[in-house]
Amino acid sequence: MWIILECDMLGILMQINPEKAREEFRTASQKNGGTGVKDFMDSMGLGVLVEQIGELKLGELLDTPPPGLDEAIAISKVIQFLEAQEYSMFSRIVFDTAPTGHTLRLLSLPDFLDASIGKILKLRSKIASAASAIKSVFGQEVQQQDAANKLEQLRERMVKVRELFRDTESTEFIIVTIPTVMAISESSRLHSSLQKESVPVRRLIVNQVLPPSTSDCKFCAIKRKDQTRALDMIRSDPELMDLNIIQAPLVDMEIRGVPALKFLGDIVWK
Ligand SMILES: Nc1ncnc2c1ncn2[C@@H]1O[C@H](COP(=O)(O)OP(=O)(O)OP(=O)(O)O)[C@@H](O)[C@H]1O
Secondary structure, three states: EEEEOOOOOOEEEEEEEEEHHHHHHHHHHHHHHHHHHHHHHHOOOOOHHHHHHHHOHHHHHHHHHOOHHHHHHHHHHHHHHHHHHHHOOOOOOEEOOOOOHHHHHHHHHHHHHHHHHHHHHHHHHHHHHHHHHOOOOOOHHHHHHHHHHHHHHHHHHHHHHHHHOOOOOOOOOOOOOOOOOHHHHHHHHHHHHHHOOOOOOOOOEEEEEEEOOOOHHHHHHHHEEEHHHHHHHHOOOOOOOEEEEEEOOOOOOOOOHHHHHHHHHHHHOO
16 A cells, blocks of 8 residues: 655655565564564554453464454554644645455444444453452552553544544545446445445546547457446446546556656646
């Protein structure tokens, strides 16, 4: 996943490398009898979850990277962007998300974590009240309260991220597709899921549309017919028809590097 940070003066590109993150996780889980996992999750602001799970003796479950780790890393970046002063200079943050399934998981992760943290908090308070019925050690109570506060803080952060993803004023999810029946069907399903999640979507970019030509070869003529069918499909798709549709032409060179990206960007965002 790529993240592009933009401000008036510059744009910075960051890459989240899922394979590297998974590798770091595996190495971390082999270190210090599992405490490395906590350090790793700590670096993402999610250490408190591991602490709680560890106390419940479920730590072994974390030896293999949990599903959603890539998304958790992305969320931790969002939290950093929201909270760290050094990111306040950026006027726009662009997440170039992974394919559809990952994207939907990313969007639903804050809800999932919020619910999970809620459950852990409830379980904790049950265990704590049972424990205090047996013995009451002042120091332990303070520790328990501290952990509960940290969990509550993490829950509040998740709520913030969830709100940000749904904030029509500051956030927009732009679906990018290509003019093929399969891609458009997938985009339609994606839009339906995003709507269910109340994520604001206003624009659909259809990339790689054949530019107009008066002298199509046989191959191009067939391809154009195929694309026209796909574009018609968008216009009659109940999920997509109301979106602002932006067509980006297929150009005769590979779009690579800043000048080429700027060239295509100027066409798309004119
Ligand atoms: N309109 C276009 N005209 C010509 N080449 C294009 C166009 N759009 C994209 N390409 C080329 O197609 C390739 C794939 O593009 P891109 O990485 O944007 O796709 P993607 O769907 O985001 O891929 P991924 O899902 O792997 O992130 C690149 O080599 C890019 O230069």
